[in-house]
Amino acid sequence: xxxxxxxxxxxxxxxxxxxxxxxxxxxxxxxxxxxxxxxxxxxxxxxxxxxxxxxxxxxxxxxxxxxxxxxxxxxxxxxxxxxxxxxxxxxxxxxxxxxxxxxxxxxxxxxxxxxxxxxxxxxxxxxxxxxxxxxxxxxxxxxxxxxxxxxxxxxxxxxxxxxxxxxxxxxxxxxxxxxxxxxxxxxxxxxxxxxxxxxxxxxxxxxxxxxxxxxxxxxxxxxxxxxxxxxxxxxxxxxx
Amino acid sequence: xxxxxxxxxxxxxxxxxxxxxxxxxxxxxxxxxxxxxxxxxxxxxxxxxxxxxxxxxxxxxxxxxxxxxxxxxxxxxxxxxxxxxxxxxxxxxxxxxxxxxxxxxxxxxxxxxxxxxxxxxxxxxxxxxxxxxxxxxxxxxxxxxxxxxxxxxxxxxxxxxxxxxxxxxxxxxxxxxxxxxxxxxxxxxxxxxxxxxxxxxxxxxxxxxxxxxxxxxxxxxxxxxxxxxxxxxx
Numbered sequence: 001x002x003x004x005x006x007x008x009x010x011x012x013x014x015x016x017x018x019x020x021x022x023x024x025x026x027x028x029x030x031x032x033x034x035x036x037x038x039x040x041x042x043x044x045x046x047x048x049x050x051x052x053x054x055x056x057x058x059x060x061x062x063x064x065x066x067x068x069x070x071x072x073x074x075x076x077x078x079x080x081x082x083x084x085x086x087x088x089x090x091x092x093x094x095x096x097x098x099x100x101x102x103x104x105x106x107x108x109x110x111x112x113x114x115x116x117x118x119x120x121x122x123x124x125x126x127x128x129x130x131x132x133x134x135x136x137x138x139x140x141x142x143x144x145x146x147x148x149x150x151x152x153x154x155x156x157x158x159x160x161x162x163x164x165x166x167x168x169x170x171x172x173x174x175x176x177x178x179x180x181x182x183x184x185x186x187x188x189x190x191x192x193x194x195x196x197x198x199x200x201x202x203x204x205x206x207x208x209x210x211x212x213x214x215x216x217x218x219x220x221x222x223x224x225x226x227x228x229x230x231x232x233x234x235x236x237x238x239x240x
Numbered sequence: 241x242x243x244x245x246x247x248x249x250x251x252x253x254x255x256x257x258x259x260x261x262x263x264x265x266x267x268x269x270x271x272x273x274x275x276x277x278x279x280x281x282x283x284x285x286x287x288x289x290x291x292x293x294x295x296x297x298x299x300x301x302x303x304x305x306x307x308x309x310x311x312x313x314x315x316x317x318x319x320x321x322x323x324x325x326x327x328x329x330x331x332x333x334x335x336x337x338x339x340x341x342x343x344x345x346x347x348x349x350x351x352x353x354x355x356x357x358x359x360x361x362x363x364x365x366x367x368x369x370x371x372x373x374x375x376x377x378x379x380x381x382x383x384x385x386x387x388x389x390x391x392x393x394x395x396x397x398x399x400x401x402x403x404x405x406x407x408x409x410x411x412x413x414x415x416x417x418x419x420x421x422x423x424x425x426x427x428x429x430x431x432x433x434x435x436x437x438x439x440x441x442x443x444x445x446x447x448x449x450x451x452x453x454x455x456x457x458x459x460x461x462x463x464x465x466x467x468x469x470x471x472x473x474x
Contacts, residue, residue, distance in 0.1 A: 063342065104413040107361055109301045112354050113346055120349070120398060121342050128340055152385075152404055152474040156462045157412020164353065167405035168398040171385055175398075178391015179337040228389065240385040240474040 003077050003137065005030040007060055007126060008087030010039035012197035013145065016208045017084065018042065020216060022049045030073055030080075032058035033087075060087050060122035070129040079136035082219060085123035086145045090162050091115055093201040094194070101161035112161045119165035124172050127187075135183040142180065143219055144173045146189040146230065153239030170230055170240065177228030186222050189230045190215060191238050241290065243318050243370065245269040245311065247298055247359060248325025250278035252431035253378070256446035257322060262288040264450070269311050269318075271296035272325070298325050298355025299347070308362040317369035320453060323356035324378045326399075328433050334395035345395045352399035357406045360414075360421075368417045374456050375414065376449070377407045379423040379464065386473035404464060404474070411462035420456045424449060425466040440467070 004021055008014040010033035021027045022045060029052065033039050036055045046053045054076070058069045073080065091098040091111065099106035101115050123144050127134075134140045148154055150166025170189045177187040193211035196204040211233040218231055230238040244261045248254040249270035258270040258281065267290040272278050275293045285291040292314065296307035311318070327348055332339040334348055356377050360367075367373040381387055383400025404423050411421035428438040429445040448467030455469075464472045 061342070104361060104410065105364070107358060109299075109350065109354055109358060113350060116349050116353070116402070117342065117346060120402070121345050124340060124345075124394070125342060128337060131338070150405065152401075152408060152464075155405070156408055158405075158409045160357070160406060160409045163409065164402040164405040167385075168349070168353070168402035171383070171388065171392065171398040171401040172394060174385060174388040175392040175394045176337070178388075181391070 002027045002081050003030075003079065004028070004082040004084065005032065005073065005080055005130065006084045006086055007032050007058060009033055010035075010042050012199060013192050013195065013208070013212065014084075014086040015041055015045075016212050017086065017216070018053065019045055020212060022052055027052060028077070029053040030056055032056045032069060034059045060126055061117050063125065066125055066129045070133070073130070074133060077133070079138065079140070080130055080133040081137040081139065082141050082143065083127065083130055083134055084143045084145065084219070085126055087122065088119045088145065089115060090199045094199060094204065095201065097159055097162065102159040104160065107160060115161045116165050116168065119162070120168040120172060123169060124176065127176055131180075134180070134185050137185075140185045141219060141222060142176060142185055142187040144169055144187070144189045145192055146170055146173070148191040148232070148238050151230070151239055173230070174228050181224070181227060184224060186224050186227045188222055188226055188228070190218060191230070191232045193233045242266040242320065243269070243315050244320040244322070245271065245318055245363065246322045246324055247271045247296055247356075249293075250274070250281045252433060253426050253429060253442055253445055253449070254324040255281055255284070256442045257324065257449060258291065259284055260446050260450055262291050266290070267315065268292070269294050271307060273297045296359070298323070298359055299351040301358060304358055304362045308366070311363070312366060315366070317371070317373075318363060318366040319370040319373050320376070321360060321363055321367060321373070322376045322378065322449070322453070323359055325355070326352045326378065328396045335393040337394070340394060348395045349399050349402065352396070353402035353406060356403060357410060360410055364414070367414070367419050373419045374453060375410065375419060375421040376453050377403055377421070377423045379403055379407070379425055381425050381428075381466070381472065383423075384464075384472050384474065408462050415458070415461055418458070420458055420461050422456060422460055422462070423464050424452060425464070425472055427467045
């Protein structure tokens with residue numbers, strides 16, 4: 001049985017990953033989000049799959065909450081096979097983000113820091129708190145959901161803080177890959193595709209159906225030989 | 241007269257850049273967080289009629305705004321902005337897995353990654369009125385993702401990678417104003433940050449940075465260069 005923890009699983013990519021892993025079966029999902037009581041779709045999934053999914057409160061910017069979540073997971077399993085750092089923010093929809101993080105002339109320090117706190121720093125803090133469980137997992141993998149918006153190669157201009165938060169997350173992924181290598185934990189950054197979610201908006205290029213099965217295949221197949229890499233949902237490499 | 245603003249001018253590369261630009265006859269706005277304790281910079285400014293020491297803490301938006309007001313009161317344009325100020329704390333809470341903490345990490349990101357962009361934003365009107373203006377964001381080889389294949393030190397690396405992306409965005413925004421934006425690795429320099437084992441003197445690095453800066457054209461916009469003019473991999 002595969003033991004998987006997913007952050008931000010109340011909607012979008014996190015919810016879809018949870019649904020598909022449950023359909024596959026032989027899986028125990030720790031589905032985390034900030035407000036479980038308000039996560040109606042996630043709660044419905046849990047009711048339909050009794051015993052296969054644990055919904056847990058986790059605000060990834062709260063160190064106490066991260067520690068408590070790790071403690072609760074440790075009480076139930078002796079290892080974690082896949083940790084998916086999926087939670088992230090765009091501060092609005094693609095193309096219509098808060099100008100205080102996205103528009104030159106309107107940029108402001110505190111909203112920009114808040115975005116880096118969620119998108120760049122929190123995944124590292126979650127990885128740190130769950131490191132012992134990951135080291136004891138089966139073919140353990142740490143998956144940081146990044147974005148090709150953070151690709152310096154592909155971008156020469158953009159919406160400032162979101163891309164920078166993902167470039168920085170990619171660097172954190174490189175650092176984590178170095179520190180986890182000896183323990184046999186594979187660490188990668190992934191681009192899930194530009195998807196029609198609350199974040200991507202209705203004009204995004206893909207539906208969840210089109211890219212998430214591919215993303216799951218990437219997560220299934222990565223090995224230590226891939227550690228530290230930035231991988232697209234279709235298995236190709238994304239340029240730094 | 242060329243008008244140049246350099247952040248983090250109280251020591252290291254910033255101090256040497258201020259010295260060399262002043263020797264070239266530029267008007268230099270040399271900024272630092274604590275002018276009252278910047279003894280070497282104050283002594284340098286004393287020798288150069290056209291050097292001004294200005295308080296600027298890139299982590300503090302109010303300080304950035306006050307610095308921009310102070311400069312605007314003296315000149316109507318800027319030709320060169322060098323975002324040189326940065327920190328690299330020897331603190332396990334920002335660099336050692338197992339001991340990482342969010343607040344110290346965010347303090348570094350505030351100064352190294354966001355600060356330079358907010359400085360550029362505050363001085364954008366002066367740069368637009370400058371003659372062939374350029375923005376040089378001092379990055380680092382530590383910000384090259386390609387080069388960190390065997391692990392890295394987390395926050396400093398990530399802050400420079402983020403600065404590179406912010407700089408790419410800035411390059412896109414300011415291009416239509418004819419302003420060239422680059423990120424520049426100063427090399428491994430014998431400074432308080434680089435340590436005594438580094439291979440470059442601060443004079444060599446600053447000379448290289450000025451050479452690169454003075455030769456920039458719009459073809460270089462958005463590039464990641466180093467002190468000797470070579471391009472670095474992302």
